[in-house]
Amino acid sequence: MQRRRMFRWGGSALGMAVLSACGQSRISAATGFSLAVAASLNDVMRALDAAFIQPKPRPAAVLQAAGSGALAQQIVDGARFDLFAAADRTAMEKIIAAKIVSAADVVVIAHADVVVVAHSDSDVVQLSDLATPGTRVVLADSTVPAGRYAQTALTNLTAIYGADFATNVNQNVVSLETNVRAVLQKVQSGEADVGLVYTADIAKLPDNIVRSLVIPEGYGVRAEYVATVLPNAHGDTPAFMEFMRGDGATTIWQSYGFRA
Amino acid sequence: MLFLLVVPLIGLSSRSTLADLWQALWSHELHQAVIVTANTSIIALGCVIVGGTPLAVWLTRNPQSRWRTFLVDLPAVLPPAVAGLALLTIFGRTGWLGPTLSTVGWNIPFTPLAVILAQVFVAAPLYIRSASAALQGVDHDVINAALVDGASRYELWRFVIVPLAMPGLQAGAAMALARALGEFGATAIFAGSMPGQTRTLALAIYINADYDSATAIAMSLILLLSAMVLLLVVRRVDASTR
Structure with a gap:
C-alpha cells in the first residue's frame, strides 16, 4: 500500500515536471529559434539559422516544417513559434484573420x-x-x-x-x-x-x-515566400528576419535554389 | 488522465456550428472518403479473417513458440510510417516484387489495393491475437467428447470449435476493422492520397484539418461514431462470454 502510494505520487510529480518543462520551453537568452516553415524551406532555413550568429551565438533552431496551411492552423490553435514562413499569402491570411499578426507584419523573403x-x-x-x-x-x-x-x-x-x-x-x-x-x-x-x-x-x-x-x-x-515574426517571439527574431532579407543571405538562398 | 482522454472527443463535436457540420456531411468529398474507407476496410477485414484464421490456428498448435507470436504481433506495434515504407520496399515499383508484379500489369502503389494491403498489414495482428486466444480457450474436454461421439474433422470445427470461439473471433474482427478504418500513416506513404481512389477518411481529415475545419470535423465524427459502435460490439461480446 505504502509503495503504491509512493508510486502514485512519483507518477504525478513526474507529470508536473513534464508539464512545467513544456510551459517553459521558451526561455530567452541562450535558446535557439523555434521556426514554423513551409516544407520547401526546411533545408535553407537550417542553413540561414546556422549562418546567423549575431548578436550572439545560440543553439540551432528547432524547425517545424510542414504544409503552410497546416502550420497556420497550428498557430491559430495556439502553437508557439518565433517566426512563421509560408509558401504563399493564403496561409498567412489565416493568422491575419485570427488577429495574431497584422498584414503589415508580413514580408516577402524569397521566391x-x-x-x-x-x-x-x-x-x-x-x-x-x-x-x-x-x-x-x-x-x-x-x-x-x-x-x-x-x-x-x-x-x-x-x-x-x-x-x-x-x-x-x-x-x-x-x-x-x-x-x-x-x-x-x-x-x-x-x-x-x-x-x-x-x-x-x-x-x-x-x-x-x-x-x-x-x-x-x-x-x-x-512562388512567393512570405514570413512574419510572431507575438512574444525570441528577442533576436527581428534581427534574424533582417538577416534573411539582407545581402548576406543572398548566396545561401541561391545555393538552395531560391531567388533572394 | 481521464480528462485528457475524454475532453478532446467532446471538444470535437463542439468546434464547428451544427449548420456547418450538417452541410459538410453532404459534401461530395466526404462521401467519396466514406466510400473509399468503407470499401477498402471491409475488403481488408475479409482478407484478415480468411488469411488470419488459419494463422491463428497455427499459433494455437504450439502456444509455447514465442517467436511465432512475436512475428505476428510485430506489425501491430510497428509505427505506421515504418509499415508504409516496408510495404514500399516489397510492392513498390523498385521494390522486391514490384517489377515482377508490374510485368503482369499490377502496379500496386496509388491504388485502392495498396490501401487494403496497408490496412491488412496493421489490422491482421489484432484479429489473429484475439482469435488464437479464443481458439486456445476452447475446452479440450469438449473437443475430446465430440471426437468420442464420432465427429469428423469438419464437424468438429464447424459445430464445436468455431461456435465456442466465436465471441473472441468477433471481438478480434471488430478491433481489426476499427484499426483498418483509422489507418493513416502506412496509407499516406504507400497508397498516396487521391480522392475517390485512395483518400480514406483519415487522410481526408488530415488534408482538410488545415483548410476546411467543418469537413474535417464531420469526418472525424463519423470515424468516432464507427469506433464507438465497434467498441460496443467488443464489449457486448465480452459481456456475453462472462
Whole structure:
C-alpha cells in the first residue's frame, strides 16, 4: 500500500515536471529559434539559422516544417513559434484573420520557381509527356500552396500544349499530397513518374535520381515566400528576419535554389 | 488522465456550428472518403479473417513458440510510417516484387489495393491475437467428447470449435476493422492520397484539418461514431462470454 502510494505520487510529480518543462520551453537568452516553415524551406532555413550568429551565438533552431496551411492552423490553435514562413499569402491570411499578426507584419523573403521533376527512369522527357495517358503524375493538394501553384502552371501551359492539357494531366494524377516534400518523395522513390515541385526542392538532389524540366519563361509560376515574426517571439527574431532579407543571405538562398 | 482522454472527443463535436457540420456531411468529398474507407476496410477485414484464421490456428498448435507470436504481433506495434515504407520496399515499383508484379500489369502503389494491403498489414495482428486466444480457450474436454461421439474433422470445427470461439473471433474482427478504418500513416506513404481512389477518411481529415475545419470535423465524427459502435460490439461480446 505504502509503495503504491509512493508510486502514485512519483507518477504525478513526474507529470508536473513534464508539464512545467513544456510551459517553459521558451526561455530567452541562450535558446535557439523555434521556426514554423513551409516544407520547401526546411533545408535553407537550417542553413540561414546556422549562418546567423549575431548578436550572439545560440543553439540551432528547432524547425517545424510542414504544409503552410497546416502550420497556420497550428498557430491559430495556439502553437508557439518565433517566426512563421509560408509558401504563399493564403496561409498567412489565416493568422491575419485570427488577429495574431497584422498584414503589415508580413514580408516577402524569397521566391522560387515551380519546376517539373521526373524520375530519371521514367519516360517523361518533355513537358508534353505529362499528358501522355499512363504517366503517373503526383501533385500537391490544392489546399497547400504547391498545389495551387501547380494548377496555375498547368493552366498556363495550355497556351502551348492545347486547351486539354491541364485536364489531361489532371487525369494522370495518382495522388494529391499534403505537402510538396511528399510529392518529391513519391517521384524520388520512383513510385510516381513526375511531379510539380519548387526549384528549391531539387537544388541539392543528385542528378541521377531525378531530372527537372524547366517551364518556359512566361508560362512558369513564381512562388512567393512570405514570413512574419510572431507575438512574444525570441528577442533576436527581428534581427534574424533582417538577416534573411539582407545581402548576406543572398548566396545561401541561391545555393538552395531560391531567388533572394 | 481521464480528462485528457475524454475532453478532446467532446471538444470535437463542439468546434464547428451544427449548420456547418450538417452541410459538410453532404459534401461530395466526404462521401467519396466514406466510400473509399468503407470499401477498402471491409475488403481488408475479409482478407484478415480468411488469411488470419488459419494463422491463428497455427499459433494455437504450439502456444509455447514465442517467436511465432512475436512475428505476428510485430506489425501491430510497428509505427505506421515504418509499415508504409516496408510495404514500399516489397510492392513498390523498385521494390522486391514490384517489377515482377508490374510485368503482369499490377502496379500496386496509388491504388485502392495498396490501401487494403496497408490496412491488412496493421489490422491482421489484432484479429489473429484475439482469435488464437479464443481458439486456445476452447475446452479440450469438449473437443475430446465430440471426437468420442464420432465427429469428423469438419464437424468438429464447424459445430464445436468455431461456435465456442466465436465471441473472441468477433471481438478480434471488430478491433481489426476499427484499426483498418483509422489507418493513416502506412496509407499516406504507400497508397498516396487521391480522392475517390485512395483518400480514406483519415487522410481526408488530415488534408482538410488545415483548410476546411467543418469537413474535417464531420469526418472525424463519423470515424468516432464507427469506433464507438465497434467498441460496443467488443464489449457486448465480452459481456456475453462472462
